[in-house]
Amino acid sequence: MEQKLFTEFPEITKNDWIAQVTKDLKGKNFDDTLVWHSLDNFDIQPYYAKEDLSDLPLSAIQAAQKNKKTGSWQNRPSVKYTNERETNSLIINYLQRGADAVNIDFLNKDINQVDLVKLLNNIKLSDTPIFFTTLQGTELLTNLAKFVHYLPKGGLQVDVIANSFSKTSSEGDKLTWECTKKVMIETEQFPNFQALIVSSHVFHNAGANAVQELAFTIAAAVENLDKLTDLGLSAEQVINKLEFSVSVGTNYFVEIAKLRALRYLWSKILESYDCHSLIINCQIHCQTSSFYDSTLSPYTNMLRATTEAMSAVMGGCDALTVLAYDTVIGEQNSELGERIARNVSILMREEAHLDKTIDPSAGSYYIENLTNQLSVAAWKLFQQVEGLGGISAAFEKGFIKDEINRSFEAKVRNLQDGKVMVGVNKFRVEPENESKVVKNSTESAIYLENRRLSEVFE
Known part of the structure; x- marks a missing residue:
């Protein structure tokens, strides 16, 4: 019975x-x-x-999360380019020790001065996804075509809008929508090679809250679609070559909901372009936050990165970059920092088995409500931005920076009023060597600043 x-x-x-x-x-x-x-x-x-x-709208929210065929994600560390031999050695070392893909950041290096044959020696791009952060996308593809005669995996990490908002390099002047269109067309024959990203990092690192980050990222994606379709590309061509790249902060449940809300909001955008079925191709790369990192007690950054990484995985990321704990205190990360960062993904996959379930948050009363609240608030702000003429027009009018500055100031006041941030405003270790501290804020009346919340207390 x-x-x-x-x-x-x-x-x-x-x-x-x-x-x-x-x-x-x-x-x-x-x-x-x-x-x-x-x-x-x-x-x-x-x-x-x-x-x-x-x-x-539970069924719509959950349906947007089902584009993934597996609960796993790509462990994608980033390598700063120094020279061909040294960078090649680092890439191979990472791949042998648990990385699934690697992003090479060329910084301001002229790509024409890089010997890609030496840089990619013993790396087969049809098997191993390699991503390239450079503003010289067309030059890179031209040089790759000289010796890559198969279907490469990976992509270009190029964000036209974010670069124009941060203005971190004069090289950005060379980056135009025409260049982006050319890259899109040249990579169309490579189904597993992304052509552009829409990133939230420029908003997140300026101090945006989760709602602003979602709204402005979606608005940037829409502007990419509009600009490139105006140049003759189809919406489908753009959508299939686009990857979101999102910073993940320390607010554990909010960050999980933020990623789920991003997929849901993107599905709503795709409906308006008659491309709803392409939600299945939505790719989200996540990166742990540098905004919340401390230089005074850098080991606490390991704990922050771990919870951020877990939020990314529980939120359904397709790829994950975990920043080393000592990224904020020097130009070159330590071997220990890089190894621990790389192993976070391995631990979550091999020991915690977080890759066994697609959308593990589905059905959670709390997270489903949080996802909806973020979606509603972000959609309202997105419509404000569109009413101002789109993300670039809103930026030029000062709306984007003013909104983010208010959010940043609220976060600072929160800490000043007693909210504890370990190793920053409480339980901190005074630095023995002040010269190690790297201040990365770039004050500007126009552009978004690259900030860290803890800088106010250092």
Whole structure:
């Protein structure tokens, strides 16, 4: 005989729970005591129940997460280019020790001065995805074509809009929509080679909250679509070559919901371009945040990176770059820092088995509600940006920077008012050598600054 457990207990609704808690508070206000008023400007309840799912577009949110065929992700560390021999050795070392792909950051190096044959010696691009961060995409493809006669995997890490907002290099003047269109056409024959990225890093590192990061990233993706289709490409051509690259911060559940909301919002955008089915090709690369890193107690950065990486995986990232704990204190990361960063993905996959489930957050009363709240707030802000003429027009009018500055100032006030950030405003270690601290803020009246929250206290 089948017996159901707990049948002797009456069913408790959320309203019953609230009534009991209100009684237990003995006169204290429920909202003021238990409701979390987040820096993203919405309220998070202390308790969620099944009835909280009834008014959500739950099936649409969950459907947007199902583009992945596996719960796994690409372990993609980044290497700063120095010279052909040394960088090649590093890449091979990474690939032999757990990396699935590698991103090569050429910084401001002239790609025509790089011997790609030596750089990629013993690396077969049809088997190993290699990504290239350079503003000289057309030159790179021309040089690769001289010796790569098969279908390469990987892609170009080029973001026209983010570069124009940060203006980190004069080389950006050479990057135009025409160049991007040319790269898109030249890589069309390579189905596993991405042509451009839409990144949130420029917003995140300036101090944006999760809502702003989502809204501005989606707006940037729309501008990419509009600019390139105006130049004659089809929406499908652009969508299939686009990868999102997102910074993941320390607010564990919010960051999980942020990635899920990004897929959902992107599915809504694709509907308006009659390309809804292409949500299956949505690729999201995640990178742990440098914005929250400390130089005074750098080992605490390991813990932050671990929770950030787990948020990325639980949120459904397709690729993950974990920054070394000592990235913020020197030009060259230590071997220890790089190894630990690389092993975070390996531990989550091989020991925690987080690759066994697609969209593990599906059905969570809390995370589903958080995903919807982020989506609604971000969509509203996105529409504001579109009403100003799009992301570039809104940036030129000062709207983007003003919004982000308000968010950054709120985060600073939060720490100044007593919110603890370990190793920054409490439990900190004073530096023995001040010269090791690298200040990366680039003050500008126009462009978005590359900030770290802890700099205010260092």
